[in-house]
Amino acid sequence: MYEIRTVVLKYSNIYAFLTYLNTTYPRLVQLINIGSSYEKRPLYVLRISNSSSAGTRPAIWIDGVRYYQKLRQLPGIHAREWISPAVATYIIQQLVEVPANAKLLSNVDWYIMPVVNPDGYEYTHTKDRMWRKTRSVSSTSSCRGADPNRNFCYKWGGLGASTNPCDDTYRGTTAFSEPETLATSNFIMGKSSQIKLYLTLHSYGQFGLLPYGYDVVYPSDYNDLLALANNAASKFVNYRYTVGNTTALLYAASGGSADWAKSIGIKYSYTFELPDRGTNAFTLPASEILPVCQDFFPALDVFATKVATCCGAANSTTTIQPLTTNTTRKTTTRRPTTKPRPTTTTSKRIDVLRQSVLAPVKWNRHNSAAGNNLEKSQPK
Numbered sequence: 001m002y003e004i005r006t007v008v009l010k011y012s013n014i015y016a017f018l019t020y021l022n023t024t025y026p027r028l029v030q031l032i033n034i035g036s037s038y039e040k041r042p043l044y045v046l047r048i049s050n051s052s053s054a055g056t057r058p059a060i061w062i063d064g065v066r067y068y069q070k071l072r073q074l075p076g077i078h079a080r081e082w083i084s085p086a087v088a089t090y091i092i093q094q095l096v097e098v099p100a101n102a103k104l105l106s107n108v109d110w111y112i113m114p115v116v117n118p119d120g121y122e123y124t125h126t127k128d129r130m131w132r133k134t135r136s137v138s139s140t141s142s143c144r145g146a147d148p149n150r151n152f153c154y155k156w157g158g159l160g161a162s163t164n165p166c167d168d169t170y171r172g173t174t175a176f177s178e179p180e181t182l183a184t185s186n187f188i189m190g191k192s193s194q195i196k197l198y199l200t201l202h203s204y205g206q207f208g209l210l211p212y213g214y215d216v217v218y219p220s221d222y223n224d225l226l227a228l229a230n231n232a233a234s235k236f237v238n239y240r241y242t243v244g245n246t247t248a249l250l251y252a253a254s255g256g257s258a259d260w261a262k263s264i265g266i267k268y269s270y271t272f273e274l275p276d277r278g279t280n281a282f283t284l285p286a287s288e289i290l291p292v293c294q295d296f297f298p299a300l301d302v303f304a305t306k307v308a309t310c311c312g313a314a315n316s317t318t319t320i321q322p323l324t325t326n327t328t329r330k331t332t333t334r335r336p337t338t339k340p341r342p343t344t345t346t347s348k349r350i351d352v353l354r355q356s357v358l359a360p361v362k363w364n365r366h367n368s369a370a371g372n373n374l375e376k377s378q379p380k
Contacts, residue, residue: 011041011122014085014114018046021096028105029096030054034113035183038136041118043183048095049109050102058307059109059194060300061261063116063184064088064201083274083292084201085121088114090293091300104300107308111191117148117180132168134178141165146172150255151181154263155214158254171255181257189264196307197268198261205273206241208233211262213246213271214254225268228306232299239275239295246271267310268303272296 022031030047037043051057064084092112094101104110115121119135133145143166150161153175157163161171176182188195208229211219219225222245229243242249246258262269275292 011115011118014089015042015044017089018044018092018114021046021092025096032187034187035179037117037119037180038134038178039119041122043113043116043118043180045111045113045187046092047109047111048092048105050105051109055109055191055194057107057109057194058196058310059111059191060197060199060303060307061111061113061188061191061195061266062088062091062199062201063113063257083203083289085114086289087201087274087293087296088112090290091297094297104304108304109194111195113184116184119180120145133170134180136178138165138173143170146170146178148178148181149257150253151176151178152185152255152257152260154256154260155212155254158214158252160214160251160253161255169253175255184257185260188261188266192264192266195266196310197303198258198266198270199303200257200271201274202271203274206239206275207249207271207273208241208243209246209249209258209271209273210244211246211269212259213250213252213256214259215252216245216247218245219262221267225270228268228302229270232302235298235302236295238291241272268306 018031021029028048028050030049032045032047033042034045035043047054049057064087092114095104095110117134120131120133123131123135131145133147135145137144146165147161147167147169150156150169150171156175157171160169162169164170172178176185188198210222210225210229226243233241233243246253246256256271258269258271274296275288
């Protein structure tokens with residue numbers, strides 16, 4: 001297969017690997033260019049399917065590298081979440097190259113976009129490790145970029161979205177003002193009747209977050225979403241996740257991608273904040289990459305099993321909170337969550353790319369001046 005090493009994946013590494021898979025497994029993999037970023041980097045989605053008829057089976061969408069998650073803050077589409085593309089790329093490799101995982105392809109197609117914000121992601125490697133937003137230029141401000149996870153059209157411009165271009169949570173000039181969010185949304189809209197589960201990967205905090213994030217509002221089918229999320233989280237062994245409504249667990253942030261996905265008819269829409277809980281924050285040690293990937297992967301079997309047998313869209317909302325018997329912290333309302341599992345540590349490592357194809361970049365928490373002060377640039 002491939003040699004496991006300790007690396008962080010750069011933009012060029014990830015896309016070289018996707019190209020390799022597309023060439024090597026043409027009957028299983030299709031590399032789709034869905035547009036370009038502000039700085040003209042291609043935006044790629046990898047379709048993984050063993051079906052000869054494209055678009056005829058239910059599908060799962062997975063994306064990464066959109067935004068960062070400071071503990072107790074809402075996640076989004078930000079560049080500094082380096083663990084997210086590692087997990088997304090590990091998932092791709094496991095689905096394509098490991099025969100034991102063929103059952104995950106038997107009834108479900110997969111659309112995986114490892115890097116939604118390539119400009120910001122590249123900038124974290126070359127200039128500012130803590131950069132969060134896109135890299136678009138504004139005509140009204142010297143501050144660059146918008147927060148992609150405040151830029152989707154559903155409830156755009158509401159709670160938790162800034163109108164200041166210099167803020168990390170800047171919403172953009174309009175909904176879908178960023179070419180990255182526009183291209184992503186256009187592609188998903190074209191597959192919305194096929195995609196039954198939307199999963200966006202971020203860090204950090206170890207949360208499984210359910211709609212809605214724009215306010216304390218629950219979809220009418222919230223208990224369906226919660227049951228599936230709890231079932232998936234029960235597969236995690238080494239890292240414990242808190243599962244529940246985004247706003248109830250964290251705070252309101254409008255214009256988010258998961259809210260938008262739910263609003264267009266994708267029944268199961270989730271944001272999973274990957275480890276850790278704040279000890280290393282965005283600079284998770286390289287020794288934790290493989291453990292995080294391996295711990296998360298079994299949850300995909302739960303998702304695939306459900307998607308293969310579901311789903312009708314349910315998009316109406318209610319402000320009446322579902323009843324629950326478990327909570328993880330005091331709150332004025334009641335909400336269901338997963339009972340946390342004990343955390344253990346490991347020291348395994350990962351390089352999800354073949355040595356013969358990609359050049360590794362060592363995981364370095366101090367690769368920029370900004371990386372030496374993790375709290376300084378966090379949004380309040």
